[in-house]
Amino acid sequence: MSSKLTRVAPVGMSILPALLVASVFAADGGTTPFKLGTFSEGGRQFLGLVLQDSRVVDIAAANTAFERAHRRGPKVRPPADMKELISRYDQDVGPRLRQLAAANAAPESAKYVYPIASVGVLPPVRPAVILNAGANYPEHARGIVEQAARAAAAAGAAASAPAAGPAAPGADATSPAAGPTASGAGPAASAGPGRFGGNIPRQPAVSKPGLWERAADDPRPDNPYLFLKSPSVVVGANDDVVIPRGRDEIDWECEFAVVIGRTAKDVPVADAASHVFGYSIEFDVSDRENRGDRKMGGGPDWFVQKNHDTFAPIGPFIVPQEFVANPMNTRHYFTLNGEVKQDSNTSRMEYNIWEMLAYASNVMTLSPGDMISMGTPPGTNIEKQNPRWMKPGDVGVCAVEGIGEQHHHIVAQQ
Numbered sequence: 001m002s003s004k005l006t007r008v009a010p011v012g013m014s015i016l017p018a019l020l021v022a023s024v025f026a027a028d029g030g031t032t033p034f035k036l037g038t039f040s041e042g043g044r045q046f047l048g049l050v051l052q053d054s055r056v057v058d059i060a061a062a063n064t065a066f067e068r069a070h071r072r073g074p075k076v077r078p079p080a081d082m083k084e085l086i087s088r089y090d091q092d093v094g095p096r097l098r099q100l101a102a103a104n105a106a107p108e109s110a111k112y113v114y115p116i117a118s119v120g121v122l123p124p125v126r127p128a129v130i131l132n133a134g135a136n137y138p139e140h141a142r143g144i145v146e147q148a149a150r151a152a153a154a155a156g157a158a159a160s161a162p163a164a165g166p167a168a169p170g171a172d173a174t175s176p177a178a179g180p181t182a183s184g185a186g187p188a189a190s191a192g193p194g195r196f197g198g199n200i201p202r203q204p205a206v207s208k209p210g211l212w213e214r215a216a217d218d219p220r221p222d223n224p225y226l227f228l229k230s231p232s233v234v235v236g237a238n239d240d241v242v243i244p245r246g247r248d249e250i251d252w253e254c255e256f257a258v259v260i261g262r263t264a265k266d267v268p269v270a271d272a273a274s275h276v277f278g279y280s281i282e283f284d285v286s287d288r289e290n291r292g293d294r295k296m297g298g299g300p301d302w303f304v305q306k307n308h309d310t311f312a313p314i315g316p317f318i319v320p321q322e323f324v325a326n327p328m329n330t331r332h333y334f335t336l337n338g339e340v341k342q343d344s345n346t347s348r349m350e351y352n353i354w355e356m357l358a359y360a361s362n363v364m365t366l367s368p369g370d371m372i373s374m375g376t377p378p379g380t381n382i383e384k385q386n387p388r389w390m391k392p393g394d395v396g397v398c399a400v401e402g403i404g405e406q407h408h409h410i411v412a413q414q
Contacts, residue, residue: 032101035317035404036278038082040120047078047085048119049100050317052107053404056119059085061112062100082125082318083369086261086277089320122236124280124315125259129370130234131360132255132284132306134225136349136375143383150385212359224351224359226372229284230307237316237406241285243392244308245413250390253284253376254334254398256327256346258353259318264366272354275366278320279327282373283334283398283406285311288382288389314371316404324402328352332400334379336390344377 035050048056060078067075076096079085085093104113135141205222207214212223235241243250261277287308291301306312321327327346334342351359356372366372381387390396394410 030102031098031322032105033323034097034101035319035323036082036085036097037124037315037317038122039114040122041114041118045122047082048114049097049104050116051101051104054116055104055107056114056116057100057104058112058114059097059100062104062110063096065110065112066096066100066103086125086259086368089261089277094320120236121238121316123234123313124318125369125371126234127231127259127314127369127371128367129364130229130231130282130312130373131226131371132229132282132373133351133356133375134227135222136225136351136356137344137377138350139344139348139378140376140380140383143378143380147383147385211362220350222350224356226356226360226363227302227306229312229373231312233307233309233312235310235313237281237313237404239313239408240310240411241283241313241390241396241408242308242310242411242413243390244287247287247289247308248389248391249287249289249381249387250410251286251288251381251387252334252336252341252390252396252398253286253380254332254342254400255282255284255373255376256330256332256353256400256403257282257314257371257373258327258357260357260366260368260370260372261321262368264357264361267358267361269354269358272357272361273321275357275361276321276353277368278318279324279400279403280314280318280371281316281332281398281400281403281406282371283313283396283408284373284376285313285390286380286382287311288387313398313406313408316406319403330401330403332377332398334399335397336388336394338395342377342379344379346374348377349374 032051035053037048037050037056039046039048039056046061047059049059049062050056063076063078067073074092076092079088079093089097104110135144202221205214205218205220208223214223257280259277259280260275262275264272264275267275284306285308287305291304324330328349330346332342332344332346333340346353353372353374356374357366360366360372381389390410392410392412396408396410397405398408399405
């Protein structure tokens with residue numbers, strides 16, 4: 001991973017470059033900050049402790065060396081995978097990882113420490129459940145509604161004057177762009193043309209017992225919205241994103257993600273933070289092209305939009321929440337071929353990470369290692385009158401300050 005975002009000096013000497021908008025690392029009590037990931041080297045996989053964004057410590061091997069040097073100390077069984085690490089973090093793994101980070105803070109050579117450029121970066125965890133927020137950045141939802149209105153107007157003009165030439169891109173009545181909900185923006189884009197055609201006035205959001213209770217003075221126009229993404233489409237932070245055959249409208253969504261730390265069911269918002277293990281990145285790649293019919297009223301087909309193979313890169317790392325000072329004030333951005341396409345901050349979310357976790361837990365039980373991706377900021381193609389979709393040969397970079405960067409070559413399906 002590039003060290004452009006954050007460098008952290010050893011043991012309590014935190015240096016944050018001017019690029020950092022939010023003070024992400026909270027190195028309190030002399031703790032050496034670290035990130036966590038899953039890596040490959042020499043044909044094997046291992047859990048790694050990332051220090052200074054430049055070195056990876058093999059946790060199992062480092063733990064063996066540590067216990068040999070501290071024979072009278074407690075023994076800790078290394079976790080087999082990231083889910084076990086997360087599940088045991090508060091019990092015994094977390095304290096040992098802090099010891100290993102401190103013991104390896106100085107950049108000295110050891111057989112179990114690797115330059116990060118020399119190892120393969122795998123998905124840090126394999127979630128059983130991936131939930132993604134829809135329309136959680138109001139500017140994104142508003143942009144979709146505005147483009148839907150433009151497309152509808154263009155379609156109407158084309159219908160009334162057939163000789164005037166082709167309609168604007170996305171104006172086809174069967175296209176997802178013809179209705180705001182087809183964009184993946186969810187109910188926050190419900191003003192304007194309706195899901196089933198025509199203009200449907202926006203109705204005030206109301207509480208739904210067992211799902212979401214609204215405060216009487218809550219001004220937000222909609223309740224939280226989440227959809228499922230298949231864990232089978234997860235790839236690593238440096239892997240290729242594959243454009244499926246025959247699908248040409250592939251969009252980007254660079255998102256801040258929350259990793260669940262302990263079993264969560266019917267969690268109050270006030271208690272949600274205690275169920276967070278840490279934070280990562282999901283690049284929510286999206287297929288915006290229509291399905292060729294009006295089934296289910298022509299609304300969005302979430303299976304097609306979100307679940308092609310390689311459409312859920314996660315990582316490169318997970319940062320435990322103890323090292324993230326303010327997750328609700330963190331910059332994240334996306335560049336395509338070096339050009340900034342998205343640049344926002346988690347402070348722009350409509351529903352914060354704790355509200356989303358609580359909402360999700362009202363519907364389903366979340367387990368350690370599950371992930372909630374908190375939605376995309378504005379700048380996606382679905383908001384644009386003249387979209388520039390991703391295509392083979394592009395290079396996309398999705399970055400969250402203090403967490404890391406994803407680098408993807410966009411390739412055609414073979």
